[in-house]
Amino acid sequence: MTDQxxxxxxxxxxxxxxxxxxxxxxxxxxxxxxxxxxxxxKDGQVMMANQLxxxxxxxxxxxxxxxxxxxxxxxxxxxxxxxRDDRQVYETGVPIIDRVELAPDPKNAINWFITTKLPLxxxxxxxxxxxxxxxxxxxxxxxxxxxxxxNDVLEYIRINYAAQIRVEDLAALAHLSxxxxxxxxxxIFGISPKQHLMNVRIQAASHxxxxxxxxxxxxxxxxxxxDHSHFSRSFKKELGVSPGEYRKPKG
Numbered sequence: 722m723t724d725q726x727x728x729x730x731x732x733x734x735x736x737x738x739x740x741x742x743x744x745x746x747x748x749x750x751x752x753x754x755x756x757x758x759x760x761x762x763k764d765g766q767v768m769m770a771n772q773l774x775x776x777x778x779x780x781x782x783x784x785x786x787x788x789x790x791x792x793x794x795x796x797x798x799x800x801x802x803x804x805r806d807d808r809q810v811y812e813t814g815v816p817i818i819d820r821v822e823l824a825p826d827p828k829n830a831i832n833w834f835i836t837t838k839l840p841l842x843x844x845x846x847x848x849x850x851x852x853x854x855x856x857x858x859x860x861x862x863x864x865x866x867x868x869x870x871x872n873d874v875l876e877y878i879r880i881n882y883a884a885q886i887r888v889e890d891l892a893a894l895a896h897l898s899x900x901x902x903x904x905x906x907x908x909i910f911g912i913s914p915k916q917h918l919m920n921v922r923i924q925a926a927s928h929x930x931x932x933x934x935x936x937x938x939x940x941x942x943x944x945x946x947x948d949h950s951h952f953s954r955s956f957k958k959e960l961g962v963s964p965g966e967y968r969k970p971k972g
Contacts (some may be wrong), residue, residue, distance in 0.1 A: 769787075819908075820838075838852070839851060884945065907924050923956060938952075
């Protein structure tokens with residue numbers, strides 16, 4: 722392109738962006754199967770979301786999402802992780818691409834999601850927010866392919882986290898020796914199989930603490946811990962507060 726043609730193309734792009742109303746993007750994402758879409762301003766408030774994302778967050782529609790922050794939509798420890806990632810994008814301008822992370826799905830089951838966060842720029846070329854796109858791993862076979870050897874393991878843990886689970890049994894599911902399994906699992910997910918199992922149990926316990934009146938001892942047994950003491954120690958180590966403190970309403 723000549724300099725003039727390049728300038729005309731840039732102008733055309735700017736005119737196109739100005740003409741494209743946000744509602745059109747929101748409508749587009751409603752027709753992309755299995756895609757959870759949210760756009761947030763730099764203050765962390767939701768500015769746009771598709772219907773699937775609203776359902777994931779326990780809301781009826783996009784209008785119920787607008788103006789809410791992660792702390793309004795998720796348990797505090799989960800919201801803290803999301804906002805920490807957001808700050809990384811805001812401060813560096815570097816997107817987070819296809820991060821595999823654990824999150825509750827709309828049915829309160831614990832599933833893996835593949836998340837991408839992209840910075841959004843204003844006319845002054847400064848970051849004004851970010852767009853978050855997530856996909857449930859069960860719905861995205863192409864991206865899940867590198868993790869295929871662990872699919873049976875993840876599913877087994879997701880369903881049986883309350884039972885006694887041995888690393889040897891998980892390795893057998895992956896058709897690997899214990900050493901190979903532990904190395905491969907950590908290479909793929911960045912954590913050990915035992916830490917993943919602990920994460921799943923803590924996530925499940927957090928949900929029960931906030932959504933039920935079950936005793937702490939009962940929740941400990943329901944989520945795979947030996948007893949009240951073991952549960953309390955593990956919970957505080959992971960989240961920094963005891964189960965009782967976590968359960969107390971804030972404010």
